[in-house]
Each structure stands twice: as structure tokens, then as C-alpha cells.
Amino acid sequence: MLKVQPQPVLQISGKASLTGEVQISGAKNSALVIMAGALLCSQSCYLSNVPNLVDIDRLSQVLRALGVKISKKGDNLELNCQDLSQYDAPYEIVSQLRASFFIIGPLLTRLGIARIPLPGGCAIGARPVDLHVRGLKAMGAEVFIEHGIVHAQLKGNHKKLQGARIYLDYPSVGATETLMMAATLAEGETIIENAAQEPEVVDLANFCRAMGAQIKGAGTPTIAITGVERLHAVEYTIIPDRIEAGTFLVAGAITQSEISLYPVIPEHLRAVNAKLRTMGVQIIKEDTQRLRLIPGVLKPTDIETLPYPGFPTDMQAQFMALLSVTQGNSVVTETVFENRLAHVAELNRMGANIRVKGHYALISGVSQLSGAPVMATDLRASAALVLAGLAAEGTTIMQGLHHLDRGYDDLEGKLRKLGANIQRTTLETPLF
Ligand code: UD1
Numbered sequence: 001m002l003k004v005q006p007q008p009v010l011q012i013s014g015k016a017s018l019t020g021e022v023q024i025s026g027a028k029n030s031a032l033v034i035m036a037g038a039l040l041c042s043q044s045c046y047l048s049n050v051p052n053l054v055d056i057d058r059l060s061q062v063l064r065a066l067g068v069k070i071s072k073k074g075d076n077l078e079l080n081c082q083d084l085s086q087y088d089a090p091y092e093i094v095s096q097l098r099a100s101f102f103i104i105g106p107l108l109t110r111l112g113i114a115r116i117p118l119p120g121g122c123a124i125g126a127r128p129v130d131l132h133v134r135g136l137k138a139m140g141a142e143v144f145i146e147h148g149i150v151h152a153q154l155k156g157n158h159k160k161l162q163g164a165r166i167y168l169d170y171p172s173v174g175a176t177e178t179l180m181m182a183a184t185l186a187e188g189e190t191i192i193e194n195a196a197q198e199p200e201v202v203d204l205a206n207f208c209r210a211m212g213a214q215i216k217g218a219g220t221p222t223i224a225i226t227g228v229e230r231l232h233a234v235e236y237t238i239i240p241d242r243i244e245a246g247t248f249l250v251a252g253a254i255t256q257s258e259i260s261l262y263p264v265i266p267e268h269l270r271a272v273n274a275k276l277r278t279m280g281v282q283i284i285k286e287d288t289q290r291l292r293l294i295p296g297v298l299k300p301t302d303i304e305t306l307p308y309p310g311f312p313t314d315m316q317a318q319f320m321a322l323l324s325v326t327q328g329n330s331v332v333t334e335t336v337f338e339n340r341l342a343h344v345a346e347l348n349r350m351g352a353n354i355r356v357k358g359h360y361a362l363i364s365g366v367s368q369l370s371g372a373p374v375m376a377t378d379l380r381a382s383a384a385l386v387l388a389g390l391a392a393e394g395t396t397i398m399q400g401l402h403h404l405d406r407g408y409d410d411l412e413g414k415l416r417k418l419g420a421n422i423q424r425t426t427l428e429t430p431l432f
Helices: 028-040 054-065 098-111 130-138 173-184 199-210 242-254 266-278 313-324 343-349 379-391 401-407 411-417
Strands: 007-013 020-023 044-048 069-073 076-080 113-117 141-146 149-154 165-167 189-193 214-216 222-226 234-237 259-262 282-287 290-294 329-333 353-357 360-364 373-375 395-399 421-427
Touching: 007 379, 007 401, 020 411, 028 044, 028 054, 028 076, 028 098, 028 173, 028 199, 028 242, 054 069, 054 076, 054 098, 054 401, 098 113, 098 130, 098 149, 098 173, 130 141, 130 149, 130 165, 130 173, 173 189, 173 199, 173 214, 173 222, 199 214, 199 234, 242 259, 242 266, 242 290, 242 313, 242 379, 242 411, 266 282, 266 290, 313 329, 313 343, 313 353, 313 360, 313 379, 343 353, 343 373, 343 379, 373 379, 379 395, 379 401, 379 411, 379 421, 395 401, 411 421
Parallel strands: 020 259, 044 234, 165 189, 373 395
Antiparallel strands: 007 395, 007 421, 044 076, 069 076, 113 149, 141 149, 189 222, 214 222, 259 290, 282 290, 329 360, 353 360
């Protein structure tokens, strides 16, 4: 007989109200790209406020396989890239982590060659890397894809990448970061136009600057980088995670609970806070790094995901959970990723009334969700289902925790501290 593996699940009893203050961890998307950026420097990088996540552990494994020495103590990470020698990234890990593609720029810069399997990650669309590749080619790299592996190397007798003017067809976060890193040690000036303006791009630029890189304009659509000879050792603190913070704000709103969040950078949450305010929730800036949420009667609204400073695609699923219990009709339009509405079917299992048409979701708010067995389909979908479970009548059992663990640092522990009734347990028999 086929032996069934016990399934880890989250068991959430809904309808508890939350109270107190939640501690927000360092930003996943900053920490990942900054770890890749550490490859640019042949000395030690000391990072603090690194979140405790499976994605961080996976990237650490990739970097170790390249010869990087890494030591971790709590939320501090020391990376020493002096002995960087390998340019072949291991498929088994890269295939599970899209962010491992970030190492292509620094590897090319340091070793003149990189071989990276095409990345995996969340199943939220095609997620090509053409913009990264086109930019690196403009900087003088030879790049081709063979047997699922991206091969990149310096052309001819060149010892370095060459500065270039690059216009991105779309303000891709990853492509902006890849090209910015590659340009820090290139010969001459690189201008990236139509660059992504996300706070994580700015965090990476600040990290590189702290190592001695010359970067201007990060956080605007035009970034100018003048290559320098080398970068030096650095101590750097990762910014707070605006998506984790946004997820907790929705947790407060959906459970009608007053909670506060610390530390946060309120400007990074402008689009999310504006939507919550439109929906009838009060967000109070208590001090420079602390927000307090006061719930209110929820009103429907329309949301369209956009590159920063627009509404983040990484908060779309969580807001869908909130809108599903908001009386009235709302429309959510996903414009960033083509395949990011898989959570709708699971929310409907819990009694939501959502129809999908192309990249639109039409939501008719219901007065009550009911707990059900559900399956997380990607990282942010898993957060949305937890939020729905907190608001639902009865018990929700969520499978697919590997998605949640990729990107949330102890979500259930933090929710429990606020008073939620949520436990991690194992099921002997799978629910589906
Ligand atoms: C990053 C974030 C992810 C977030 C996303 C958008 C990390 C590790 N992940 O992902 O959490 O949801 O930004 O804010 O930082 N595209 C191309 N060609 C390319 C690159 C991207 O067509 O070469 C497209 C993608 O398919 C997608 C859109 O551009 O439709 C946005 O992608 P991008 O901004 O690059 O997102 P990521 O860097 O993958």
C-alpha cells in the first residue's frame, strides 16, 4: 500500500479578536537581493534584521555552493565572499527559488562568467528573465540559454562589463536589481531608464552605496551608476517588510481588531493605507516607525495592482480576502502577474462570492465566511487564506505550508501573540 506522508497544516479557529502590538521582520525581498549583492564584495558583509525564512535558507545554500562562507546568528547574517570560485548555480535549489537568479549580475561581475538554471519560485505566471538578459547584453555580456540554463560571460577580451544606457520595457524589480548590481563594478556609467522604484530597489542601492558603489536616483525611474574598482566590507540593516506589515493591517481590519505594528516605514505602505482608509479603516501614525489600526465598518472598493508606488501585487490576495467579507461589490484587477488569482477558488470554498474574468476578479461581499479545508497555491495566497480563516465561522485547515514558510517569518506565532487561535499540526491523511 502507498504510504501517505503526514501533512503539516495550519488549523485556524475563526472569530477571535486580536489585540496588542506585532513586531515586523526584515523585508524578504530586500534581504534576498542584498545577499546576492554581497557577492560583489570580496570582504565580509554583516547583515542585520534578516528574516527567518525558507527562501533565505535556500539562497544561503546556493551561495555556499559557490564558495561563500555564511554564518547566521538570530537575525544576523555574515557573508564572506572572498573565496567565491564557482559560477555554476545548483539546479536543485535554484529551481525552488526565483530570487536565486539575482546572482547572475554579481557573478558575471566578479568572475566574468555565470551559469544559472532558469528560475522557479511561485507559480504566479510565466515570469521570464528577458529584461535581465537584454540589459546584460547591452553591457557587453554574451548570454544564451541552453538546456534550461542561462549562460552568461564577458565578450572577447573584455575584463569587465561596460556601462550602457538601458531602457526597461517594463519597470521590473528583478531586472532593475540585476542591472544595478552588474553596473556597480562595470567600466563607465550605466543609466537604467524606466527602472522599478520599489523600496527594495532603494534598499539594495543603499547597501551597495554603503560598500562604496556610486549610485544616484534609486527610487526614481532613472538610476545612474558609475562603476568603481572595488567594493568594501559593510554592516547593513535590512528595512522592515512592507508586505508582512500590510498583511497584519488586513488581519486587524478583517477581524475588526485594534492592533499596532512596529517597526514599519509608513511611506512604504502609502498605497495599502490609502485603500484601507477608503474602506473605512483608520490608520494612525503613532510615531515614525509605528502604526495603529482602528477598525471600522468596511466599504467596498476597486483595486488595480501596479508597480510601486501603485498598489502592490503582493498585497492583492490579502485584500481579496478582506473584500470578500465587505458588503457590496468590488473589482480587483491584477496587472503585474498573469496567473495570480488562484486563491479565488479557495476563498469561494469558504463561502466567498468571487468571479474571475481574465485578470479581473468581481467580488460580491458576503456577511460571513465559513471555515473549510483549503490549499495554499502560492506565497501571498497562503496569507490570504489565513486571513480568511481568522474571519470565518468555524475551523479552517490550510495545507501547502511550504508556500507560507518561504516568505513569512513565524506568521502563526505572531498572530497567536495577538490572540488568534491558530496552530500548526500534522494530518495523517491528506485533505485533498
Ligand atoms: C519581485 C518580487 C515579488 C513581487 C514582484 C513585483 C522579489 C524576490 N520578488 O519579483 O515579490 O511580486 O517583484 O512587485 O523581489 N518580467 C518580464 N521580463 C523580465 C522580468 C519580469 O516580462 O525579464 C515581467 C514579469 O513576468 C511580471 C512583471 O514583469 O509580469 C513584474 O516582474 P518583476 O517586477 O520582475 O518581479 P520579480 O522581480 O520577479
